[in-house]
Amino acid sequence: MRHGVLCALLALSLGGAALMLGGVHLLWLWPALSLYITAIAYFENQPRWLGKRPDGSLSWWSWVVLGPWISFSLAVAWVLRLMSRExxxxxxxxxxxxxxxxxxxxxxxxxxxxxxxxxxxxxxxxxxxxxxxxxxxxxxxxxxxxxxxxxxxxxxxxxxxxxxxxxxxxxxxxxxxxxxxxxxxxxxxxxxxxxxxxxxxxxxxxxxxxxxxxxxxxxxxxxx
The missing domain is CATH 3.90.190.10 (Protein tyrosine phosphatase superfamily)
Known part of the structure; x- marks a missing residue:
């Protein structure tokens, strides 16, 4: 559940900052939306809300809406793969x-x-x-x-x-x-x-x- 709480807090922080600062900072609403949907998926335990298909690919809308979260997850997996001695x-x-x-x-x-x-x-x-x-x-x-x-x-x-x-x-x-x-x-x-x-x-x-x-x-x- 802590993952959902963390995503929700980050979504609120990014979204609030984007609305307060305006201008180019409104682009932060995209990762904020991505984090918000991910948080709700965690709270409701609905993994399919992230758009994973039965064939292992991700739906097109998942890349569009959740692109920042997916990119972050891929980056973390890549970094941990390089750093891990396991x-x-x-x-x-x-x-x-x-x-x-x-x-x-x-x-x-x-x-x-x-x-x-x-x-x-x-x-x-x-x-x-x-x-x-x-x-x-x-x-x-x-x-x-x-x-x-x-x-x-x-x-x-x-x-x-x-x-x-x-x-x-x-x-x-x-x-x-x-x-x-x-x-x-x-x-x-x-x-x-x-x-x-x-x-x-x-x-x-x-x-x-x-x-x-x-x-x-x-x-x-x-x-x-």
Whole structure:
């Protein structure tokens, strides 16, 4: 939720400054609008409001309306990619997972890509690999039943690559859920412990932890 609050505060600051200063500063209304819509998307947990299409591209209106936010997100991802000493991806029980990759970084033999980003377009090199888009906002998640439904059809797939922007929160949640679905782990804590052996920086938000617990409860119920 802090992402939404931060975006809202920045939107109000930029918008207010633009209206007070006038003239060329009115151009600041564009990033202010971009931040405002992003903030509302976070508050309402509506990742599709950012315009991500099922094929991994972003809608034309998303570039027009949310261009400043998208550009900022791409720039942050690029800078963190250059500065990070962490391996771009890890492997566990037949699953590859990590951050958003460039064309030269994709591991060989990948036949399925699960993209969890809502704010970034998927590189073309990854869209042809049995691509599945499950957009989530950073630090947020889907409802447990929706997540299980979306993952059930791909849970048994081998040579799968799961990623979000940096491969920590959203990726950790989905990989842990896949481990539970596959029976590789029996509890959320066991799933996360396995993940931490190969990617220690994985950290889930409180909401993501709660969703993972709900996934485990859903899978253990007789109806599942």
């Amino acid at each position: 391996a771009p991806h890890a492997e566990l029980s037949g699953l590859r997972f990590g951050r958003r990759l460039g064309s030269s970084e994709l591991p060989r033999g990948i036949f399925r890509v699960i993209d969890l980003t809502a704010e970034l377009p998927e590189p073309r090199c990854l869209r042809s690999k049995g691509y599945v888009c499950i957009p989530m906002l950073d630090t947020r998640s889907l409802q447990a039943h929706e997540l299980v439904t979306r993952l059930s059809s791909v849970a048994s797939d081998e040579a799968t690559y799961v990623h979000c922007a940096q491969g920590h929160g959203r990726t950790g949640l989905v990989v842990a859920a896949l481990l539970l679905l596959r029976g590789t782990a029996n509890t959320p804590s066991e799933a996360l412990a396995l993940i931490h052996t190969v990617r220690p920086a994985v950290r889930l938000s409180k909401e993501q932890h709660a969703t993972l617990s709900d996934v485990a409860e859903l899978l253990s119920s007789p109806a599942s």
